[in-house]
Amino acid sequence: MNHESSCPHAGHAVKLQRQGGARSVGFKPGGGPAAAAYEERTGIKAPRIIAWEITRSCNLNCVHCRAASRYGKYEGELSLEQIKAVIDDIVTITNPIIILTGGEPLLRADIWDIIDYAREKGAMPVVGTNATLITPEIAQKLADHGIPRISVSIDFPTAKEHDDFRVMPGSFDDAIAGIKHAKAAGVGVQVNTTVTKHNADRLEEIHALAEDLNVDAFHIFMLVPTGRAAELAEQELTPERYEEVLTWAYHRQKTSPLHFKPTDAPHYYRIIRQLAAREGREVTVEEYGLDAMTRGCLGGITFCFISHVGDVQPCGYFDMQLGNVIQQPFSEIWTDSPVFNDLRDYSKLKGKCGACEFRGVCGGCRARALEATGGDYMAEEPYCSYRPMEPVSGGTDT
Numbered sequence: 001m002n003h004e005s006s007c008p009h010a011g012h013a014v015k016l017q018r019q020g021g022a023r024s025v026g027f028k029p030g031g032g033p034a035a036a037a038y039e040e041r042t043g044i045k046a047p048r049i050i051a052w053e054i055t056r057s058c059n060l061n062c063v064h065c066r067a068a069s070r071y072g073k074y075e076g077e078l079s080l081e082q083i084k085a086v087i088d089d090i091v092t093i094t095n096p097i098i099i100l101t102g103g104e105p106l107l108r109a110d111i112w113d114i115i116d117y118a119r120e121k122g123a124m125p126v127v128g129t130n131a132t133l134i135t136p137e138i139a140q141k142l143a144d145h146g147i148p149r150i151s152v153s154i155d156f157p158t159a160k161e162h163d164d165f166r167v168m169p170g171s172f173d174d175a176i177a178g179i180k181h182a183k184a185a186g187v188g189v190q191v192n193t194t195v196t197k198h199n200a201d202r203l204e205e206i207h208a209l210a211e212d213l214n215v216d217a218f219h220i221f222m223l224v225p226t227g228r229a230a231e232l233a234e235q236e237l238t239p240e241r242y243e244e245v246l247t248w249a250y251h252r253q254k255t256s257p258l259h260f261k262p263t264d265a266p267h268y269y270r271i272i273r274q275l276a277a278r279e280g281r282e283v284t285v286e287e288y289g290l291d292a293m294t295r296g297c298l299g300g301i302t303f304c305f306i307s308h309v310g311d312v313q314p315c316g317y318f319d320m321q322l323g324n325v326i327q328q329p330f331s332e333i334w335t336d337s338p339v340f341n342d343l344r345d346y347s348k349l350k351g352k353c354g355a356c357e358f359r360g361v362c363g364g365c366r367a368r369a370l371e372a373t374g375g376d377y378m379a380e381e382p383y384c385s386y387r388p389m390e391p392v393s394g395g396t397d398t
């Protein structure tokens with residue numbers, strides 16, 4: 001269900017400090033002494049955000065689900081004690097935002113213990129949920145356990161379309177009710193929308209719905225066709241349509257009262273710079289805020305994903321296991337995985353991404369490259385229409 005929670009973004013994380021209310025004020029992911037010491041010792045950035053699929057079980061059956069989740073017990077899910085041990089190791093190198101996702105994380109009865117433990121150890125847990133299980137009581141519990149924000153997927157502006165897409169009658173109304181309960185309890189809400197050919201023309205209406213719901217953020221996620229969504233590859237926007245949607249997003253972002261941004265769309269950070277240049281503007285922190293500081297693809301750079309059985313991946317869509325936290329400490333996998341180290345070396349990017357002057361701020365989606373080539377995760381991003389300038393400039397490898 002929580003397709004979108006598998007590739008959040010640093011922008012989201014830092015914004016959380018401003019919008020999450022008192023519970024998250026001043027929290028700087030990866031800004032603590034453990035991360036500083038780790039970075040000094042290894043020369044590697046500590047993770048800022050970790051998406052953790054604490055269960056794969058889900059009460060919905062969405063067609064675009066990365067995890068192809070179903071309802072029921074999955075063998076090998078990490079126990080509470082195992083999760084606590086992994087948190088103990090994580091906090092030796094960083095103080096991240098931990099996105100508790102699934103499946104549907106609220107199906108896990110001990111989620112409250114996980115939240116409390118993560119907070120006690122200095123991390124900031126947030127929850128990626130379908131919101132259909134959020135009653136007023138659960139919303140209050142989220143608030144009481146210090147959750148500053150939840151993210152909730154809404155893919156269409158009407159109940160019928162959303163329910164058809166989610167293959168669950170009533171899921172739209174239940175999600176909207178859950179959002180309202182969360183807001184009433186003082187928990188911030190981010191609406192996520194997975195963009196496909198089905199709904200690319202409906203984004204303005206979904207934005208209006210998000211505004212009506214008075215949520216804090218609206219993030220559009222470009223479909224990454226892996227997992228159950230691999231069957232939806234033909235629903236992926238063409239590179240040209242992708243460009244149009246991201247151009248719309250650039251202009252819409254200027255007027256949106258929400259924290260509005262595209263995700264899983266690394267070339268958005270190229271488009272920002274191209275459009276700003278056309279307007280005679282520079283992409284500075286003063287003018288563009290966090291968009292000026294972050295990078296398109298952060299998988300393996302400041303972000304990663306832990307599966308329900310403890311497999312570590314650059315993100316939820318990047319279908320390659322780089323180690324397992326039961327067999328090896330997370331901190332070792334983060335430091336030593338050759339794949340992580342490849343992803344951190346932008347000079348290893350191939351094809352037009354390797355030749356692109358925007359590779360430092362974009363990098364292309366490595367999961368799409370992996371899927372499209374059947375294994376070459378450093379290959380060029382297949383859904384970018386940009387032709388890099390010649391000769392190769394070396395890019396801005398920030």
Ligand code: SF4
Pocket residue numbers: 266267270352353354356357358359362363364365380381384385386388
């Ligand atoms: S060619 Fe690659 S690095 Fe350049 S903008 Fe496109 S996806 Fe990004």
Ligand code: SF4
Pocket residue numbers: 007224264265266296297298299314315316317318364365366367368
């Ligand atoms: S590989 Fe793609 S889906 Fe994964 S973090 Fe990077 S941009 Fe997001």
